Amino acid sequence: MKRDQLTATILKETNLKNRFLDYVQVDTQSVEGSETFPSSLKEKVLGAKLVDELKSLGITDAEMDENGYVYAKLASNCGNKKRVAFIAHMDVALDCAGEGVKPVLHENYDGSAIKLNAGIVIDPEDSTELKQCIGDTIITSDGTTLLGADDKAGVAAIMSMAEYLLKHPEIKRPEIRICFTPDEEIGCGVDRINLEKVDADFAYTLDGGFPYEVNYENFNAFSAKVTFKGISIHPGYAKDKMVNAIRYAGKFVDLLPKTMSPERTCGREPFIHPVGIEGNLEEAKVSMILRSFVPEDITREENIILNIIELLKSEEPRLQVTPVFKESYLNMYEVMKDHMEVYTYVEKAIEELGAKPDVEPIRGGTDGARLSFMGLPCPNIFAGGVNFHSQKEWVALENIALASAVTVKIVENVVK
Ligand SMILES: [Zn+2]
The missing domain is CATH 3.30.70.360 (Alpha-Beta Plaits)
Structure with missing residues (x-):
């Protein structure tokens, strides 16, 4: 698939691969009907790890609150005061085994069916996006669990964006906010979000599928x-x-x-x-x-x-x-239609990467819909994964880097 040079640079200059492999191995399956918030206290293990990692990248303003939400701020380096947030969820779906994920790398993918344990086969005839990823590094589970690219690909893409921007102070950026949420998969992802801590004018969730999906409408x-x-x-x-x-x-x-x-x-x-x-x-x-x-x-x-x-x-x-x-x-378009500049930043970002956004109405909900109605316009962008909530879930490493490249371009465009 066609990708800009920036994608390769992000892959080379940031710790994207290891961080993604690391995140998927932390069990963060949310639990329906739980008495606690987050629904599984294990989600906080990943939250704490992400705060440490943000701090080690040089983002001092990073914390996890008592509900397991991670908030971080990366200050503007050019006086631009616009505040843009990037959001991804840390939990994984409960419809499929999700504990003890063992990621498997299929390097330099040759276009054939991918055979995993337990007779699981990911066939390019069913999962046709595979045909666009020949030569890429495909990441799957070992076939006994889901992978958790939904939405750890989003978390990893945002983290690599922060790492890349800190390594490239010559890139002018506005006020950047990062938020990682628990319990999206049980529909509670923004139940206890603190919008004062998110502290943004507009936001993007990185929780979509294959490039170059973008959504600003939902059911x-x-x-x-x-x-x-x-x-x-x-x-x-x-x-x-x-x-x-x-x-x-x-x-x-x-x-x-x-x-x-x-x-x-x-x-x-x-x-x-x-x-x-x-x-x-x-x-x-x-x-x-x-x-x-x-x-x-x-x-x-x-x-x-x-x-x-x-x-x-x-x-x-x-x-x-x-x-x-x-x-x-409700359909976030009701809010988005008065804030289409938020979408325009993504459209321009993707065009600058030499592609066209694949705008699809979501036949479902998204945390961004609720956030939009809470006053934070928030479309959704692809994070790379395919076959969510299943043992056949897969992602091309290059496509996570591509999602990260889109966020870097959005940052540049907000300043322009
Ligand atoms: Zn998701």
Whole structure:
């Protein structure tokens, strides 16, 4: 794949490779339903290590707070007072084994299928991005765990940016802020972030996939829970008396539009996705998530649900149905559209590296969405990895360096 000279220079002049290999071997899997913050106290082990490393690079203003967030400041060297933050998350996903990661290097990759332990094969026919990485150093796990490039590639890229800028004081930089967060994978990545400590005008998360992905749009996300209340009675004497909530919950799910499901949609298409069903004949509940890029589609989805409810109630007037809709997160574009200069810095950075940004709306959420609504506009940039949350996760070392090069170019452009 095409990469600018800066990428090779960062790879040569910074400790990128060793630091990435080091980070992935620290177990930082977050834990769903934990009582503590961060959800796994092991995340703080990496946090403490990162603070030490920032200090050894010469960044004296670096600390980890009691919640496991790492904050660091690198002062401007040219009087430019703009404050730009780079953010990555330290935890790794829990959908896949994530403890005891043993990274494997496949140097000078030849384009063939990569065979790992436990019969895991990363085939360039499925993972087509591999074809663009011939000659690169591909990093995988040994096949028994995920790798954790999501998002330790982002952490390593930001750390190497800091190292590179400190080695090159001739590069004019604004006020730079660094923040490493815990618990992104369980949706709590910014729950306890201290924006005063982040201390920035705008920010970038480095949590995207393959080059040159950039995102400034994500789903509007709502949840819906519909409760069906029936009438319970001894089945032997139930004729014309029983109303079985299970039957109506089942019927409700069956009437949801099948073309509007995650398995049948892509791009900008919205969906309604049933994620849970529970109950007995007296009471049954169906949980769903609603997703769309425009608010009008959420209203449309809510109306679809309400219409099905009306239909079922007209069929069985004794049935009681209660829907509850709740907002989860919103499309960051609502904020970004008034701050597009934040995106323009990335676009220019990538163009200066001889490429074009691959702008994609995220069919999911991002910490940057919540940060944007908290007043910190925050698009997302690739960190290099592919096949997140799986034993087939991989990253080309050169692409982590490329992400780092993009951040260096952003820094330059903010000053210009
Ligand atoms: Zn991530």
